[in-house]
Amino acid sequence: MHDSAPAPFPSSCRAGGSADRRCAALNHSFATYGSDQNGLICGFAFEPDSAGRALTLDEARAWLAGTASRPGFLWLHFNLSNVAADRWLREHLVLPPEFFEALQQGSRSTRIEDASDTLIAVVNDVAFEFSFDPSEIATLWACVTERVVVSARRHPLRSIDRLRQDVLGGAKFASSVALLNHLMRDQGDVLVRIVREATAQVDGIEDTLLGGRLHSKRGSLSQLRRVLVRLQRLLAPEPGALFRLLKAPPPWVSADDLDELRQSTEEFSLVLRDMLALQERIKLLQEEMAAQIGEQTNRSVFTLTVVTVLALPINIIAGMLGMNVGGIPLAEHPHGFLIIAAIIVVFTVVAGWLAFRWCNERV
Numbered sequence: 001m002h003d004s005a006p007a008p009f010p011s012s013c014r015a016g017g018s019a020d021r022r023c024a025a026l027n028h029s030f031a032t033y034g035s036d037q038n039g040l041i042c043g044f045a046f047e048p049d050s051a052g053r054a055l056t057l058d059e060a061r062a063w064l065a066g067t068a069s070r071p072g073f074l075w076l077h078f079n080l081s082n083v084a085a086d087r088w089l090r091e092h093l094v095l096p097p098e099f100f101e102a103l104q105q106g107s108r109s110t111r112i113e114d115a116s117d118t119l120i121a122v123v124n125d126v127a128f129e130f131s132f133d134p135s136e137i138a139t140l141w142a143c144v145t146e147r148v149v150v151s152a153r154r155h156p157l158r159s160i161d162r163l164r165q166d167v168l169g170g171a172k173f174a175s176s177v178a179l180l181n182h183l184m185r186d187q188g189d190v191l192v193r194i195v196r197e198a199t200a201q202v203d204g205i206e207d208t209l210l211g212g213r214l215h216s217k218r219g220s221l222s223q224l225r226r227v228l229v230r231l232q233r234l235l236a237p238e239p240g241a242l243f244r245l246l247k248a249p250p251p252w253v254s255a256d257d258l259d260e261l262r263q264s265t266e267e268f269s270l271v272l273r274d275m276l277a278l279q280e281r282i283k284l285l286q287e288e289m290a291a292q293i294g295e296q297t298n299r300s301v302f303t304l305t306v307v308t309v310l311a312l313p314i315n316i317i318a319g320m321l322g323m324n325v326g327g328i329p330l331a332e333h334p335h336g337f338l339i340i341a342a343i344i345v346v347f348t349v350v351a352g353w354l355a356f357r358w359c360n361e362r363v
Helices: 021-031 057-065 083-092 097-105 158-168 176-210 218-235 239-247 255-321 336-362
Strands: 040-046 073-079 111-114 119-126 137-144 148-153
Touching (some): 040 057, 073 158, 073 176, 083 097, 083 148, 097 119, 097 137, 111 239, 119 176, 148 176, 158 176, 176 218, 176 255, 255 336
Antiparallel strands (some): 040 073, 119 137
16 A cells, blocks of 8 residues: 555446455545545554564554464554545544644644553645645544554654654664654655755745746745745654653653654754745845835836926927917917927926925935
């Protein structure tokens, strides 16, 4: 099974293809949302010095029944879009109520906390096909004990899929916390890639800005900034919960695993600082764009003002001479038109000189 969205249900199977085996199989896959009938996406058993061994839920229950006599731990990954997943977790596993409360809370900031010697992790991650859309940030919930790691999500996420691929590739984990640390590092790697891609986009926008072509880039900067702000708000681990965990961890967590967890969070903090610096850079670019747009607006207003001032004398004189009343000067003079035109030119030159002088004094 893959931690990805199920394929669209074919139209050829929507109108009653129960007799066709292929349509029946596709119908079952569509109904279970890419998981088995109980919502399991993947399950692995980890034993000392051995790679993860894939297993079903029945095999997992049998493994847990004999867990006192065998070393190692289980990892069960569920799809909460399948309504049977929550029911199976409540009926067959002994999990703390804080875990189910976290499932009901929805997306919150990333945190790892201790609940009755059980680690509850809320990890916000990006969607499998992330395209810098704020709506593509979703949550992964994990419950970690000495013998069992239970993870659950509602949407396909990139970090957990990388972890699954590593397990399928033969990765070995000495403890359940080591698996959690690997997930945190994968999330950090995904975040680093996002920051690099965002930086490349900002570089391109900055080059365009320096070239004087900025009309279609303001929306891109605003979207990038919104995504980075939301990522920073959701992905930054809560310092208080982490400090309490590192100060008083569950007794079954080894010192090496705690050191790995501390290093993972420190690396996370470095990436988040880079993200904050990128946000400041985007803010400066937006301010520069606003300044350039304001300067262009001022130039346009100045040009319009000069044109209006230059056209003012001719409009006034033309309006006065166009009145249908008696006594219009130079009406009978043979050179009346030239005289009026000369007067208009003189007034226009004087008005233009005064306008430019006033603008230069203001500058």
